[in-house]
Amino acid sequence: xxxxxxxxxxxxxxxxxxxxxxxxxxxxxxxxxxxxxxxxxxxxxxxxxxxxxxxxxxxxxxxxxxxxxxxxxxxxxxxxxxxxxxxxxxxxxxxxxxxxxxxxxxxxxxxxxxxxxxxxxxxxxxxxxxxxxxxxxxxxxxxxxxxxxxxxxxxxxxxxxxxxxxxxxxxxxxxxxxxxxxxxxxxxxxxxxxxxxxxxxxxxxxxxxxxxxxxxxxxxxxxxxxxxxxxxxxxxxxxxxxxxxxxxxxxxxxxxxxxxxxxxxxxxxxxxxxxxxxxxxxxxxxxxxxxxxxxxxxxx
Amino acid sequence: xxxxxxxxxxxxxxxxxxxxxxxxxxxxxxxxxxxxxxxxxxxxxxxxxxxxxxxxxxxxxxxxxxxxxxxxxxxxxxxxxxxxxxxxxxxxxxxxxxxxxxxxxxxxxxxxxxxxxxxxxxxxxxxxxxxxxxxxxxxxxxxxxxxxxxxxxxxxxxxxxxxxxxxxxxxxxxxxxxxxxxxxxxxxxxxxxxxxxxxxxxxxxxxxxxxxxxxxxxxxxxxxxxxxxxxxxxxxxxxxxxxxxxxxxxxxxxxxxxxxxxxxxxxxxxxxxxxxxxxxxxxxxxxxxxxxxxxxxxxxxxxxxxxxxxxxxxxxxxxxxxxxxxxxxxxxxxxxxxxxxxxxxxxxxxxxxxxxxxxxxxxxxxxxxxxxxxxxxxxxxxxxxx
Numbered sequence: 001x002x003x004x005x006x007x008x009x010x011x012x013x014x015x016x017x018x019x020x021x022x023x024x025x026x027x028x029x030x031x032x033x034x035x036x037x038x039x040x041x042x043x044x045x046x047x048x049x050x051x052x053x054x055x056x057x058x059x060x061x062x063x064x065x066x067x068x069x070x071x072x073x074x075x076x077x078x079x080x081x082x083x084x085x086x087x088x089x090x091x092x093x094x095x096x097x098x099x100x101x102x103x104x105x106x107x108x109x110x111x112x113x114x115x116x117x118x119x120x121x122x123x124x125x126x127x128x129x130x131x132x133x134x135x136x137x138x139x140x141x142x143x144x145x146x147x148x149x150x151x152x153x154x155x156x157x158x159x160x161x162x163x164x165x166x167x168x169x170x171x172x173x174x175x176x177x178x179x180x181x182x183x184x185x186x187x188x189x190x191x192x193x194x195x196x197x198x199x200x201x202x203x204x205x206x207x208x209x210x211x212x213x214x215x216x217x218x219x220x221x222x223x224x225x226x227x228x229x230x231x232x233x234x235x236x237x238x239x240x241x242x243x244x245x246x247x248x249x250x251x252x253x254x255x256x257x258x259x260x261x262x263x264x265x266x267x268x269x270x271x272x273x274x275x276x277x278x279x280x281x282x283x284x285x286x287x288x289x290x291x292x293x294x295x296x297x298x299x300x
Numbered sequence: 301x302x303x304x305x306x307x308x309x310x311x312x313x314x315x316x317x318x319x320x321x322x323x324x325x326x327x328x329x330x331x332x333x334x335x336x337x338x339x340x341x342x343x344x345x346x347x348x349x350x351x352x353x354x355x356x357x358x359x360x361x362x363x364x365x366x367x368x369x370x371x372x373x374x375x376x377x378x379x380x381x382x383x384x385x386x387x388x389x390x391x392x393x394x395x396x397x398x399x400x401x402x403x404x405x406x407x408x409x410x411x412x413x414x415x416x417x418x419x420x421x422x423x424x425x426x427x428x429x430x431x432x433x434x435x436x437x438x439x440x441x442x443x444x445x446x447x448x449x450x451x452x453x454x455x456x457x458x459x460x461x462x463x464x465x466x467x468x469x470x471x472x473x474x475x476x477x478x479x480x481x482x483x484x485x486x487x488x489x490x491x492x493x494x495x496x497x498x499x500x501x502x503x504x505x506x507x508x509x510x511x512x513x514x515x516x517x518x519x520x521x522x523x524x525x526x527x528x529x530x531x532x533x534x535x536x537x538x539x540x541x542x543x544x545x546x547x548x549x550x551x552x553x554x555x556x557x558x559x560x561x562x563x564x565x566x567x568x569x570x571x572x573x574x575x576x577x578x579x580x581x582x583x584x585x586x587x588x589x590x591x592x593x594x595x596x597x598x599x600x601x602x603x604x605x606x607x608x609x610x611x612x613x614x615x616x617x618x619x620x621x622x623x624x625x626x627x628x629x630x631x632x633x634x635x636x637x638x639x640x641x642x643x644x645x646x647x648x649x650x651x652x653x654x655x656x657x658x659x660x661x662x663x664x665x666x667x668x669x670x671x672x673x674x675x676x677x678x679x680x681x682x683x684x685x686x
Binding site: 067069070073074077094095096097098099100101 | 397398416417418421431432433434435436438495497506536539540542543544
């Protein structure tokens with residue numbers, strides 16, 4: 001009997017711990033909608049198996065120019081949390097009705113550092129139709145310092161919705177931020193190999209990448225699967241005189257005809273995918289590591 | 301005794317007009333003060349419940365009562381408006397969640413209220429039919445608004461400009477009714493709800509227009525610009541052409557309901573609005589409402605006093621009428637006496653008549669009070685609160 005009383009406090013402690021653990025595992029999975037894949041990846045890394053993350057835009061469509069229909073809005077309304085990139089990425093946002101309490105603008109903490117794009121050209125590609133990149137540059141996550149801040153905002157928004165999972169979320173955030181910091185350091189080291197090296201970008205989506213890592217980047221408006229017109233080639237040749245680049249950065253592998261024609265002008269192609277959509281294989285981290293290796297080849 | 305009541309009943313029935321007038325007078329004497337109290341109590345209950353459910357209210361400096369009534373009961377207001385920056389300011393404190401309300405417009409006599417979807421969760425308003433707001437240009441109707449406008453999901457509702465001569469003023473917009481809310485027995489039943497963004501389209505801050513065919517850099521387009529067709533209906537085809545101008549933080553709203561995370565957060569938030577230079581004020585709706593209710597109760601007490609005097613005078617008049625009628629019935633009473641009835645029988649007959657009149661008056665009063673009780677909430681919402 002005396003032995004039982006000696007063990008009683010321990011039994012109570014174990015009981016309370018088990019009850020707390022039960023409460024954590026019993027909480028329903030957090031339903032998250034992320035407006036693009038990097039945010040979905042951050043949420044999945046932070047939330048682990050405690051979250052269900054969906055990206056509403058279809059796989060073949062650029063999430064930056066995707067427009068939700070009433071059904072997609074209805075699905076978003078059912079989510080617990082909607083992760084937004086901010087920086088004018090979600091152009092559909094003013095035209096839909098969503099709960100403000102569910103929205104989390106992940107770039108709000110660095111909105112004073114957004115890059116403004118003036119006099120952008122209107123062009124068309126993919127199912128999104130005609131569009132322009134005028135306004136605010138939105139591929140904020142290609143600056144891995146900013147990506148870390150967006151990951152932090154994602155974690156804070158998730159904690160607000162599931163405070164009982166705070167410890168788990170913060171632990172996972174720490175490992176994610178370590179990975180992003182690793183990418184940041186590596187890219188800085190790669191960019192330092194040839195500072196000021198002239199580069200071309202096939203699309204104006206690398207503004208934050210160029211700013212953070214000091215890349216001497218000039219953008220055109222080309223698509224990897226659309227052969228540019230005669231005027232665009234002439235324009236490129238003129239630009240090459242002022243900006244003698246040896247590499248053009250692409251969002252995706254360009255068609256061989258385009259790559260060959262570029263090669264004839266002395267421009268090699270490399271892929272640095274913004275990874276706005278879920279990749280067919282691998283994940284955000286793997287795609288970014290591949291991007292870094294591709295960029296390293298230009299810097300050697 | 302049974303015969304006394306039978307004779308009294310026959311007498312009252314014979315003089316039915318006079319009897320009816322006496323019954324109505326007696327019942328009104330009882331009903332008026334009681335009905336007034338029922339309405340006051342119902343008003344107090346409704347107003348207190350709505351105010352209690354609204355922890356804090358932020359709006360432009362001025363009348364706290366006006367602010368409370370505009371934000372809680374969607375009454376028309378002359379209050380200066382605030383901007384969305386105030387909602388952002390509350391959110392940034394991390395102490396409370398802001399619920400912005402735009403209650404400037406009215407459509408066919410009903411308040412047109414711009415809110416975010418969170419408002420429906422906050423007020424526990426659920427759909428009775430149709431679906432919730434999803435896209436720009438949609439509206440959901442309160443139960444009574446849907447009934448009085450005769451609208452259902454799938455119908456449309458055209459808003460009207462405030463002033464026909466104000467060409468740059470409020471934008472007439474054809475709203476698509478997508479849902480009807482269940483009855484909540486609150487001012488929400490009377491409202492037509494739109495998303496805040498739709499309200500701003502009506503303000504003229506956002507619009508959609510057909511693009512000019514020429515290049516955006518074509519000087520001819522400057523002339524075309526003025527002739528561009530501005531859409532008055534938001535459809536899936538022109539939805540993408542709708543856009544907003546200016547900084548969203550400067551968009552106008554009527555008030556913000558602040559939902560503090562706990563008591564301490566609420567106190568801290570109130571502390572943020574103590575500065576005399578602040579253009580905004582924070583009010584406790586319950587305090588504003590209680591202030592108003594105290595005034596109403598003072599008026600109610602005055603009414604009680606007046607009704608007491610009027611009631612006493614009416615009773616005296618009724619007594620006089622009865623006494624005079626007895627004098628008129630002298631011949632009849634004498635005949636009863638000659639027939640062999642005692643004086644006590646005559647007194648019993650008259651007593652039975654009075655008792656029947658009082659019982660009939662009481663029954664009518666009770667019926668009227670039950671009826672008033674049933675509709676008191678609706679009347680208070682229609683004639684007092686809205």
